[in-house]
Amino acid sequence: MDARSEHRNRRKSCLHRAVAAVALSALVAGGIAGAAAAADEKPAVAPGTQSIKIQPPPVKKLNVEKVYYSQFGMMATATRRLAHHRHNVPDLYFLAFGGDAHQDVFLREVVSVGKLFDERFDTKQRSVLLVNNVNTVAKYPLANSHNLLAGLGRISGMMDVEEDVLFLFLTSHGTPDVLSVNFKPMQMNDLTAKNLKYVLDKSRIKWRVIVVSACHSGSFIDDLKNENSLIIAAAREDRVSFGCDHENDWTYFGRAYFDQALRDTFSFVDAFPRAAKTVGKWEKEQKLEPSLPQIHVGAAIEPKLKELEARLQKRWKSAKANGVAKPASR
Secondary structure, eight states, X not given: OOHHHHHHHHHHHHHHHHHHHHHSOGGGTTSSOSOOOOGGGSOOOOTTOOOOOOOOOOOOOOOHHHHHHTHHHHHXXXXXXXXXXXXXXXXXXXXXXXXXXXXXXHHHHHHHHXXXXXXXXXXXXXXXXXXXXXXXXXXXXXXXXXXHHHHHHHHHHHSOTTTSEEEEEEESOEETTEEOOBBTTBOXXXXXXXXXXXXXXXXXXXXXXXXXXXXXXXXXXXXXXXXXXXXXXXXXXXXXXXXXXXXXXXXXXXXXXXXXXGGSOSOTTTHHHHHHHHHHHHHHHTTOOOOOOEEEEOTTHHHHHHHHHHHHHHHHHHHHHXXXXXXXXX
């Protein structure tokens, strides 16, 4: 190898180490497992169709260093508009996390759920979206552990952590106790159940609604559950979930829970059995092994969610009476 080639290789190696160092958060070091195989890469078909099409990773080139170093400014922009809590009002704050960059269904799902919550659940100026996707690196901050911790920290600073409610939605591929965080060629750590508990506890947010839409997502429940939390998982810990097709707008559970059930109710608890039944129907039609969605309802959070539900219903009825409200767009 000549001196010029050796120098060029040394520069590449140094850049690689520098980029990796920025990507890894010291706050979450050691708490996250290595890359997870996407168990839900099993045949994923949209309800009512037999087509199967898993797209390869995007080929669009990224300036990896630029993307990493832009994250501080992007998180500042994404959280700057967050509104303070309102006295004597149980406010809802929303954070979505789309972990896998290589199938657009996760991007579409995050954006659609964010829009639904802003319009129907009064989270406008109280929501943050974190997404891994080649087409949105200049629009949304990356979905990684560092930004999740930063986003929750900023939300906790704006909300009343003893009064308001956090709704955290995570969607990606998954294996037991692991949510995939995948955006090649960037190097990011997967999100484990224990690490998610760590960042939530670090935020000091008391009331939590957490929806994990991924294969084996039921494995997150034991680590996350407490009396102040509602935990919903798209599949039992030993089962896969479906709908992760690149061309889909929703995963099976995402469509059943958010796009259907939650358009007819303000109750996060009541929407679950309807969604689980719908998913089961689709899986039976497609002759798929049932994913068996799971739920944990903490004893203390039930009355808190009833209070929030009553406020949202009253707000919606008032807006309809005044000709302001309209069905949340799809």
